[in-house]
Amino acid sequence: MSELEPVHESPSDNELLSVQGISVWRGENLLLNDLSFTLEAGQVLQVRGANGSGKTTLLRILCGIGLADDGDIKWRGESIDRRRDQFHEELLYLGHKAGIKGALSALENLRIFCTLAGDEQPRADDATLLGVLDNLALLPVAELPCRHLSAGQQRRVSLARLVLQTATLWVLDEPLTSLDKAGLAWVESRISEHVAKGGSVILTTHAPLHIDGVEVHALELN
Amino acid sequence: MSEIQAFFHMGGYAWYVWPSFLITLVVLVANVWLSRIQFRSALLDAKRRVVAQAKKNNP
């Protein structure tokens, strides 16, 4: 985990992400109305709302891969458009789509993620990768093309990135869907470890969250 | 041949010159006309929206 650097021009030294007045129109409907919030180091934010309330849209905008009609997003006091690459190096996004290549095996998919994560990060060797896959009960299928895996297994492959890549901000879109109890507990303990190290998490989920020693802030979309 | 006839005769090229000017006229007028029609309909939409809003506010 890299040290959190002091932020200039920012009201709070702990403030990582600041969201100002995000609005999104879908045709005639105002999907997100003037949404503002800030996220500090060590905070967990759960975005709640019914289907179609704009949760995925919001997360994509926060990551800089969605368009808002209005509003500003700052990472460590700088607009995310201006310092996109630096922001993305500190960001880990698990999207609505798993982001896993069906033609490649779990091992190959994760190797690519680790390589692309950059030189500053400790490169995971195959033993580490296999260890993580073992923890997620994926060892027997580690060499199989991912399209043969079940939805829950594919989800776990992408979740393996949580321990393989280092990032300050996790943005997780429905990370708990199609997971069993063990998977759920695994994700929750990873989140609490991440938060303990000063990282932040924004996630959407329908299930209630139980994370030891962590207060989960809620953002309700309607 | 009177001067006017000569003018319309265009030295034998009438069938090329006049259609050129005619089609130009059509395209230019269509440009102006269409843009004005579209502006009208945009205004009409804006009006409808105002009326709908007014109805919503005091039914």
Add this chain to the structure above:
Amino acid sequence: MFKWIHRFGSAPFVYRFAGALAPWIGFVCLAILLSGLYLGLIVAPEDYEQGESYRIIYVHVPAAILSMFVYVVMAVASAVFLIWRLKLADIVAQASAPIGASFTFLALATGSLWGKPMWGTWWIWDGRLTSELLLLFLYFGYMALRAAIEHPQSAAKAAAVLALVGVVNIPVIHYSVEWWSTLHQPATITKMGERNIHPSMGIPLGLMIVGFQLLYAYVLLIRMRTGILKRESRASWVAQLPEVNNTMANSKLSGTNRV
């Protein structure tokens, strides 16, 4: 400087300014076009090589010049939109595309009508005509892309990128086509532009070019107003416009809203 741009680039200001300017431009345009036509069709003498058929240049050349000019305007506006995120620039680009396409079509149609007496055939793969044809395809591509993308912001950005790619490619396409056409059929007929043009013919041509420019400006202003109205339809200033808000008093539309 930046504030200045935003002050005068603000939608209500441009909407009203364009509305006030358009009629004046329209009148001047009409006057110039009519005097250009008078000088070109009646006063100017016939050409010693091409006889009366040369008079087609008074519509062909302005249309051809404008077809290129409008694309350049579109590309510059697209660049301004992408760099400074000025939504108004995107409105200019969007409004220009159909006008430019219509001028390109006009250049092709009149070029073909001019070519028939000169070359004996309606269509010839001459360098300039072919370039115009490809330009028409570029306009079609721009409009088709805009129409295909549902998300309005994304459509605007994608179209802007396409316009820029198009404008850097136009010279390459143009010179390739010129080279290709001389390779296959050496030019036998000297074109009007390649020798000195007598003032009695040049002045009406200049007037027609200026007239076409003003017509473009006039239509552009109206289309910009339409574009602003559509995009700002949720803004309160639109609802407060007299031409929009007089619905209660006067529901008759045509009388009150002359452009």
Add this chain to the structure above:
Amino acid sequence: MGIFALLSCIIRRDLAIAMRNTGQWVNPLLFFIVVVALFPLGVGPSPATLSIIAPGVIWVSALLAVLLSLGSLFETDFADGTLEQLLLSGQSLALIVLGKVLVHWFLSGLPLLLISPLLALLLALPTDAIPVLMLSLLIGTLTLSLIGAIGAGLTLGLNQAGVLLSLLVLPLSVPVLIFGSAAVTAAAADFGAGSQLAIMTGLLLFALSIGPLTTAAAVRIGVSGST
């Protein structure tokens, strides 16, 4: 991350995927062969006619085959969410795009180039012109892949992306078509094709300089427009 490390990561990734999906490189090749083989049926089997139209026929068919295959350049990555992960990797998207385009060319342009001597024989093109044909296809298809990638980025995720892609890219590919077939025609008539090939190399460098950056911008726009 170094330029070459990034490029080689993307190239190895896309090659590995393509190796498990034969259709990706076989289909454009078959399309190319079938289209070229249709021309003698359409214009008649006279070798004199065929040898005149051969450069144009081969070049137009190659252009269409490349365009046809461009549809899948970003589309599969877009559909499974890996494209947005590439965008968020913090690495240069232009280099990622360049890597993907190189693989695309390797799988669609290169097979066309390798099969072209056979098609030249079918169309009665003089054998002397075959080296120039292959060289022009080498430079030209790479240029087409680079230009076409811009269109593939712009039409990302759209219905009927294929037709629109062709409409956008075909006018832009005219210079390549002109100089490519002119080079082959010149070689077939025993003239030197050096100047045409030099111009094509210029076009390639031009496409290389603006292509990846523009495509990266287009891909970002395309991804952000999806919901």
